[in-house]
Amino acid sequence: MSTAAIIPAAGFGVRLGGEAPKAFREVGGESLLVHAVRGLRAATAADLTCFVIAVPPGSEDVVLKLLEPYVGTATLQVVAGGTERTDSVRAALDLVPTEGIDCILVHDAARSFVPVAVIERVVAAVRSGAPAVVPVVPVTDTIKRVDPVGKVVDTPDRSALVAVQTPQGFEPSLLRRAHAAEGLGATDDAMLCERLGVTVQTVEGSEDAFKVTRPRDLILAESILAERRS
Ligand code: CTP
């Protein structure tokens, strides 16, 4: 049995700014998307045999050529993404083979530096029987719930909160059922599974799996890469 990886990479990266869509922005001379693919490939225990990448419409051919050298023996398909992240994942999911895959990973191109150990933990948990798995890290800020005019409603107990990363791992038929349902307002794929009443399991994530979101995140990314290359 093997794993398929869906990479939503179709966002523009409004908060990051710049000319090119975020997945094409470079760190250490290579795009975030290339770093993300290489990271997944390095997780050999995942047995990745299939990549499906959702990209900004019109860039499909360019991305196919760009990534071909990095996928090894795995298959590579590239599809136009949609308006929301959920639409992009759904478009990619339609291309994942229905046979021979026991785990589907959904991994943000923008979390380009996730360590191998995190990827392998997620896949191992799915293979051990958890239908939906997310890597998490503790929340360091105090989080408050606020009303529409900015007044604090309450302060959830921080020890019961975690920040969620990717790759998220799923038993394939569950992910398909989750995406067949209404996806409005979903900010990750696990949330769609929760809406079906499925219990989502957490595994330990990593600070290195942070999402490149704002310009200063590129500085952190450069420094992680430099550390790994030294
Ligand atoms: N994504 C996608 N399709 C969309 C929106 C987002 O495939 N319609 C992808 C992004 O490319 C990214 C991941 O989902 O890899 C997480 O999204 P985010 O970090 O929010 O990226 P952007 O939406 O590009 O950034 P911003 O919200 O700042 O515009």
Ligand code: MG
């Ligand atoms: Mg976004």
